Amino acid sequence: MTDRAVQGRPPQVKPVGPTRSAVSPSPAFGHFENVHKSFKRPGQATLVAIDSVSFDLYTGQLISLLGPSGCGKTTFLRIAAGLIPKTSGTVEISGSKVERPQPDFGMVFQQSNLMPWRTVLKNVLFPIEIQGDPNGGAAQRAADLLTLVGLSGFEHYYPSQLSGGMQQRVALCRALVHQPKLLLMDEPFGALDELTRMEMQDLLMDIRAKTGATAILVTHSISEAIYLSDKVAVFSSRPARIADFISVELPYPRRPETRYAPEFTDLEHRAGRALGITR
Amino acid sequence: MIPQSLGRSAYPLLGLVVILALWQIYTSVTGISPLVLPSPMEIASVSVKRYDLLLQQTWPTLVETILGFGLALLLGIPLAVFVANSRLFNLVLYPILVATQSIPKVAIAPIILVWFGLGISSKLALAFLVAFFPIVVDTATGLQATPPGLLELARALCASPRQVFFKVQMPAALPFIFAGSKVAITLAVIGAVIGEFVGSVTGLGNLVLAANAQLDGPLAWAALVWLSALGIVLFAAVALVERLMMPWERAGQH
Numbered sequence A: 001m002t003d004r005a006v007q008g009r010p011p012q013v014k015p016v017g018p019t020r021s022a023v024s025p026s027p028a029f030g031h032f033e034n035v036h037k038s039f040k041r042p043g044q045a046t047l048v049a050i051d052s053v054s055f056d057l058y059t060g061q062l063i064s065l066l067g068p069s070g071c072g073k074t075t076f077l078r079i080a081a082g083l084i085p086k087t088s089g090t091v092e093i094s095g096s097k098v099e100r101p102q103p104d105f106g107m108v109f110q111q112s113n114l115m116p117w118r119t120v121l122k123n124v125l126f127p128i129e130i131q132g133d134p135n136g137g138a139a140q141r142a143a144d145l146l147t148l149v150g151l152s153g154f155e156h157y158y159p160s161q162l163s164g165g166m167q168q169r170v171a172l173c174r175a176l177v178h179q180p181k182l183l184l185m186d187e188p189f190g191a192l193d194e195l196t197r198m199e200m201q202d203l204l205m206d207i208r209a210k211t212g213a214t215a216i217l218v219t220h221s222i223s224e225a226i227y228l229s230d231k232v233a234v235f236s237s238r239p240a241r242i243a244d245f246i247s248v249e250l251p252y253p254r255r256p257e258t259r260y261a262p263e264f265t266d267l268e269h270r271a272g273r274a275l276g277i278t279r
Numbered sequence B: 001m002i003p004q005s006l007g008r009s010a011y012p013l014l015g016l017v018v019i020l021a022l023w024q025i026y027t028s029v030t031g032i033s034p035l036v037l038p039s040p041m042e043i044a045s046v047s048v049k050r051y052d053l054l055l056q057q058t059w060p061t062l063v064e065t066i067l068g069f070g071l072a073l074l075l076g077i078p079l080a081v082f083v084a085n086s087r088l089f090n091l092v093l094y095p096i097l098v099a100t101q102s103i104p105k106v107a108i109a110p111i112i113l114v115w116f117g118l119g120i121s122s123k124l125a126l127a128f129l130v131a132f133f134p135i136v137v138d139t140a141t142g143l144q145a146t147p148p149g150l151l152e153l154a155r156a157l158c159a160s161p162r163q164v165f166f167k168v169q170m171p172a173a174l175p176f177i178f179a180g181s182k183v184a185i186t187l188a189v190i191g192a193v194i195g196e197f198v199g200s201v202t203g204l205g206n207l208v209l210a211a212n213a214q215l216d217g218p219l220a221w222a223a224l225v226w227l228s229a230l231g232i233v234l235f236a237a238v239a240l241v242e243r244l245m246m247p248w249e250r251a252g253q254h
Helices: A002-007 A073-080 A120-124 A126-131 A138-148 A164-176 A194-211 A222-228 A256-260 A262-275 B010-030 B040-049 B051-085 B087-101 B105-116 B120-144 B148-156 B161-198 B204-213 B217-245
Strands: A030-039 A047-057 A062-066 A088-093 A105-108 A182-186 A215-219 A231-235 A242-247
Touching: A030 A073, A047 A073, A047 A088, A047 A231, A047 A242, A062 A073, A062 A222, A073 A088, A073 A182, A073 A215, A105 A164, A105 B148, A120 A126, A120 A138, A120 A164, A126 B161, A138 A164, A138 A194, A164 A182, A164 A194, A194 A222, A215 A222, A222 A256, A222 A262, A231 A262, A242 A262, A256 A262, B010 B040, B040 B051, B040 B217, B051 B087, B051 B120, B051 B161, B051 B204, B051 B217, B087 B120, B105 B120, B105 B161, B120 B161, B148 B161, B161 B204, B161 B217, B204 B217
Parallel strands: A062 A215, A062 A231, A105 A182, A182 A215
Antiparallel strands: A030 A047, A030 A088, A231 A242
16 A cells, blocks of 8 residues: 555656737636625624735636735635625626636635545545536546546545545545636645645646646745746735735746746745745 | 564453453352352353253344334434534424433333333333434534535535535544444443333343342343343444445555
């Protein structure tokens, strides 16, 4: 078992960047305008978690929400997912307002949230069990996704038999099996060790190249945000505002060496300044 | 130092052998009357020699226990679902349930006997009463302990309440349900025996009383041994069903 667990690394794939859409993108795929969230607390002042956040998201793009822990970026993602209501503002994804959970969104959480009683394959197919398979071919897609993340051969394993990184790869497959139009990720690699984390970042890049998924990623890692994103929205501490909106023009495919490019470090500095870490 | 080569079950067996040996020595040295304390050898020989009688008396106790336990599952799990999912049920029923649990079952046995008569139904009712509580409490706890992350996942996928219940809550509660069931099945044996003690003409519990009245110590002890064996076998059966229904619990860690 231990040997298999070690072997279960993703295949060495050449990281290929997501296909860039037209230079001047036509109407935004996702539109966030003046999103505001406050929590009423009995006997205390109202807590403003998110104060007027606006940005646009274009098809095929990955936007990172970067900010310190507890700054409200996860709350923002949950609003975008329709899991919690916003206090005011507009959230529009592909032309329709998001006010409740959407069946055609895919979510990855910080914890893999796998069901211990389901095998790897059955965990991946859970969204299909819930929603059906209108387009057909779910079984094939699940198999392809598991191959893509280097887990073919593990279909009938239980989550408890997998390492943390492998569990999170299963969670990624589960988030994509129903071909969501938007992928929402809440610190998906936050619970992993540094090496596994870097491996998963390349894997995510590869998945985006293959599926063309549009995605929002919540992270508190500056380098992760810049490495993976087309745009980085830097959130200020509570209440969350966008302190800086950074376009990452680094060409795809990005490789681990990209992290040492001067442009990369410049962007890291810029994000650091926006976060108030560096001057 | 504990040698690794010995199986886990070897240790309690070793302990048992030592206790039985000391017991055997004590009875032969003191020459104590078998009515007060028969020797292990005597009990063993009666257990084998009166095999027919003991087996015949085991059936009624077994049936009472299994029916009482089955009824407790049948009524306890749905009640737990209500308690876990409805605030009203939880507020109204749960305290009453806990309060009734403090009534000693031995004390209500005579009343149960008046209601249900000398036949099997009074024993079944007592076995049910003692088995019911752990099943309800553990199932309700399990249903309420569903990992919030799994509920959020189901919600994000727009799962219906029915899907959430059957595909998330119930499987997540299974370990709790089995924990309750293992306690309940051993209690159900006790419930059935209490019923037999209070008023009955058959069963192992009745045999213990009858043998005692006839000053047949070894037979009373043999019936006791069979009763314990019955409890162990039933417990093992529930544990086996648990293993079969929850294969992921057995899957080795990586």
